Amino acid sequence: MRLVLLGPPGAGKGTQAVVISKRLSIPHISTGDMFREAIKAGTALGRQAEKFLQSGSLVPDDVTTGLVQERLSRPDCQQGFLLDGFPRTLGQAEALDAWLAGRDARLDAVLDIAVGREELLQRLTGRRVCRRCGAAYHLQYNPPAKAGRCNSCGGELIQRDDDTATTVARRLDVYNRQTAPLVAYYQGRGLVREIDGSQDIGAVTRSIGRALGGDWR
Numbered sequence: 001m002r003l004v005l006l007g008p009p010g011a012g013k014g015t016q017a018v019v020i021s022k023r024l025s026i027p028h029i030s031t032g033d034m035f036r037e038a039i040k041a042g043t044a045l046g047r048q049a050e051k052f053l054q055s056g057s058l059v060p061d062d063v064t065t066g067l068v069q070e071r072l073s074r075p076d077c078q079q080g081f082l083l084d085g086f087p088r089t090l091g092q093a094e095a096l097d098a099w100l101a102g103r104d105a106r107l108d109a110v111l112d113i114a115v116g117r118e119e120l121l122q123r124l125t126g127r128r129v130c131r132r133c134g135a136a137y138h139l140q141y142n143p144p145a146k147a148g149r150c151n152s153c154g155g156e157l158i159q160r161d162d163d164t165a166t167t168v169a170r171r172l173d174v175y176n177r178q179t180a181p182l183v184a185y186y187q188g189r190g191l192v193r194e195i196d197g198s199q200d201i202g203a204v205t206r207s208i209g210r211a212l213g214g215d216w217r
């Protein structure tokens with residue numbers, strides 16, 4: 001099965017990606033991992049991507065698309081794949097479709113894990129990490145035994161800059177702005193399966209199974 005996974009930060013995409021990949025025996029292809037891999041391997045595209053990342057600018061569509069196509073050409077993608085973090089733009093989506101069409105292939109579904117803005121804000125701003133050992137907590141879902149202190153080392157729990165209300169709101173806005181045209185594009189092709197991501201992890205997994213015509217208990 002050839003799948004694209006969409007979902008805002010905090011929607012639990014990473015967790016579900018691991019499960020989907022195992023269930024369907026297809027590789028989980030995350031753009032972030034791919035960049036790191038290509039840069040480490042020192043491929044031509046990897047060197048190009050590194051230049052953009054080091055200068056702090058966005059990697060252009062053709063570089064990203066090139067990296068993804070390189071990855072999708074490998075034998076382990078013959079039976080399908082789960083794309084995570086790609087496509088991000090309409091241009092990337094069109095390039096992916098054209099590339100697949102050239103190989104007599106097409107996407108089977110686009111899974112869109114949806115969670116309400118208030119819930120996402122609560123999930124993301126509740127994160128705390130231990131200053132000393134890096135252990136992760138959540139004020140609501142995984143609170144420390146003693147407020148403000150790490151269970152394992154007693155270190156101080158802090159909120160990362162990335163998780164403050166202002167930054168989180170901005171990250172969600174950027175995501176929505178970037179993804180809305182993509183969702184519309186895939187809706188036009190009848191590929192979007194909206195998944196209610198506000199449920200617990202197991203229920204989200206079962207919803208994904210149903211959306212793909214399976215029975216994932």
Ligand SMILES: [Zn+2]
Pocket residue numbers: 130131132133134135150151152153154155
């Ligand atoms: Zn600690």
